[in-house]
Amino acid sequence: MNTNLVLYIVRRAIYAVVTLILIIVIVYFLIHLIAPTPYALAGIYAGSGHHTKTEIDAIIAKYHLNAPLYTQILIYIGNIFHGNLGYDPVYHVPEINLIGTFLPRTLELVIPALIISTVLGLYTGSFGASHRRKVQDQAVKGVYLVTWASPPFFIAIVLQLFLAYDLGLLPSTGMVNPTLIAPPDVAGFPLLNALIAGDLPYFISLIHHMILPVLAISLLSFGVITRITRSSMLDAIDSDYFRLEMMKGISRKTAVYGAALRNASIPIITLLALTFGYAVAGAVIVEDIFDYHGMGWFIVQAIYSLDYIAILSTTVIIAISIIMANLAADILYGVIDPRVTVK
16 A cells, blocks of 8 residues: 555545534534523433432533533543443433444445445446437436435335335335344344344344335435436546447447446445435435334434434434545545545
8 A cells, every 4th residue: 555545544534533523513512502501401411300409410510511611522522432422311321322223223224225226326327328318318317316306205205105005015114013023132233133033024024114215215315326427427438448448349338337337436436425424314304204213213203302412412423424434435536546646
């Protein structure tokens, strides 16, 4: 690994840490605008119900709520790097335990959705570019523009009404058949738990309930990949190396989905991080509509119950996930594209 690439990775890692700290500061500041006094903050930490002044004072002392704002932020950032996200006043358990329960469920939706949307986007973008200005190209543009412009709740509701209620092919809501008993939580991920336990009915039920949310998130995400792929493919098709491939006597289809797509895929790597963030954001609405108890559902419930500790924690976790995805994309881009240098 050359020195330029190492410096590039280090610089991107520093940017990621600075971005995370800025997000924490902004969110923490917004919560202090909602609860500007130590007693108001202590009321949030205490949760619903009546609390004596002694209990409130104890919470203020425990969480340093009477300290200057910058001190509280520094303490909170320090706690985050030690894995301490606070204690949830609604569920009465450490926040990290709740994240460990709900985040894997969302990842089981987002990861397959990203794979599907990436494969679909690469294929439709290439297909549209190879049939430029023809009916096929116009059809591809029409589909991805509709899905890209549609709000998450619209796509989720349309799928729910058509595939679940009208055709009855898939369950409309829920994460699993409620009559089934969950296997022991060994791996943290429900699908892996079912596989480890050999519980095939539970595993099939999970897959059955995942299809609609995964399909909704995929449709939300694939449009931007299709758009960028089509644009990159048009540049690749007009390039000299593509003409050289065609002059070798290979078929146009082989040249398009071989040489052109391979070279046009480099910009898609950086786009995947953006797509991941878009998919996570869409999962918040999608999970609420399908009553799928993942991170998105948890965030909506936290907003309904004014659980600001959960809102802060989930915002930080989602920010970390998106920042890490961007960092991974930057590193991959630096490794794959030799033109990336540090100036």
